Amino acid sequence: MADPTTDRSGVHAWIRRQGRWSAFEIAFWIAVFVPFFFFPTYLTLASQIAIAALFALSVDLILGYAGIITLGHAMFFGLGAYAAGLLTKTGWGEPLSGLLLSGLFVALVGFVVSFVIVRVQHLAQLMITLGLGLLTLELANAMSWLTGGTDGLQGVSVWPIFGTFDYDLWGYTAYSYTLAVLFVAVLVARRIVHSSFGLSLRGIRENLNRMPAIGAPYQRRLQVIYTISAGMAGVAGALLTQTTSQVALDVLSFQRSADVVVMLILGGTGRLYGGIIGAIIFMVARDQLAGINPQYWYFWIGILLMIVVLVMPKGILGFLAQLWERVRR
């Protein structure tokens, strides 16, 4: 690397550079407007992708940066979805405050759960997140008086955004809204991962055993990021409710927890945009493949997943970054 940082100011500049917007990021945020102009019939899909991307981003914060593994994050997605839906049933349909309140509620749940999560690792962590996810699903199923059970939560009515922009059939509003929320979430996530706290998380991921030896209260750090991640997943769930005006039980499903991890692995963990790229690939592939063969589309996702894991261990984005490095040199 042409990176001669052999003096003090050089190293400060190097650290500043780590947090700077890359050309790729700027290009990405320009590209997100493409569907408005070229694929206006796919705007509904585009907003679904933005929601999945937000969900994947929330998982990347804990899995990619802090090394917490999970197969139950749909728990938070689903709780956010139900919270946003139930809030409108109380008569308050303002979307932005609804999003915020749902996120805060789910973050609180995440905080409580975090006490258990940070005490275990590896397989135990996987099993506890899985268990909690299944438990929440069954709870929502059993409490059909509140959630509507398998019929889903009906009669969700969300007010127009800023009192003006109503949800249209084509999904212009929905895509603009979800995209704006995703952008804000990326800003927040960027700030977090490029802070001293983010560095501490990477330290935990790289070598948990060393952290107490440098005096780091690593369990507290993990609790903080788990809480933030849960809140973000909750916001993603709430977005789904607000843009589709209904909540089905599958927002809490194990499938959703597994899919989000697949998206993240496809795109590449620990790089913020990995989950987003993964969500795009996954959702577009599902849309296209389900058109060809509605029953067996997951077969192709399975193949894709295996190829990526075997050939590109750092995910598609990690692979492209490596290629780019090689080309530049």
Added chain:
Amino acid sequence: MSTETFALRTENLRKRFGSLEVARDVSIALPRGARHALIGPNGAGKTSLVNLITGQLPPDSGRVLLDGQDITRLNRAARVKAGLARTFQINQLFPALTPIEAITLAVTERRGTAGQFWKSLAAHAEAIDEAWDILAQLRLTEVATRPTRVLAYGQQRLLEIGLALATRPKVLLLDEPAAGVPKGESAELFSVIAALPDDISVLFIEHDMSLVFKFAARIVVLVAGGVLLEAEPDVIRTDQRVRDVYLGQAHHG
């Protein structure tokens, strides 16, 4: 300040795993500014003693005192905050982090600013400066922005010490700092240790007796979990018991 003259003291530390006693009434004392060596044959319980002192292992009985304060019940991180740092015989580094990131991490943890998720890392300029100074002290500035995993092994051993220094320890326990380092480089590594300021008290484990005799002002000999002898290098060199149980295996003449 306390009037305690010992930076670190253990009182009758005991630890047993089934029938294996790794610590038998170990009482050692490290005066301020000490450069003590801990030696003993393989399996004598040297690393276990470090683990007992730093809180990685809870003792069955006995006490650990840092500056006269009983720290036996504190967890590992709290002991580090109190001024007790260690390095590991097998590298415990952060492979994907660069040295400047790793040391800055340790510095921000010490300063209590590592939890600030709302402020960019670059804004912690003082912590970065301090990390840079530590890297300069260890002659690691040239590799400051390379991932740790690509560093030469000797550089990784230095970084191992750097992480401990970043906690600003009063007492530093070095578990075979030169383990695996070629003989030519190990003296250089020890010269870095010898150059540490006097307000850091150092206890190091080392197998190479020439390094021990050169850099230790006092030597503790551990055998089968118990202290056999604690004395100046000249006494250790000529002591018959030490020769029998320890030097007898690898006699340097």
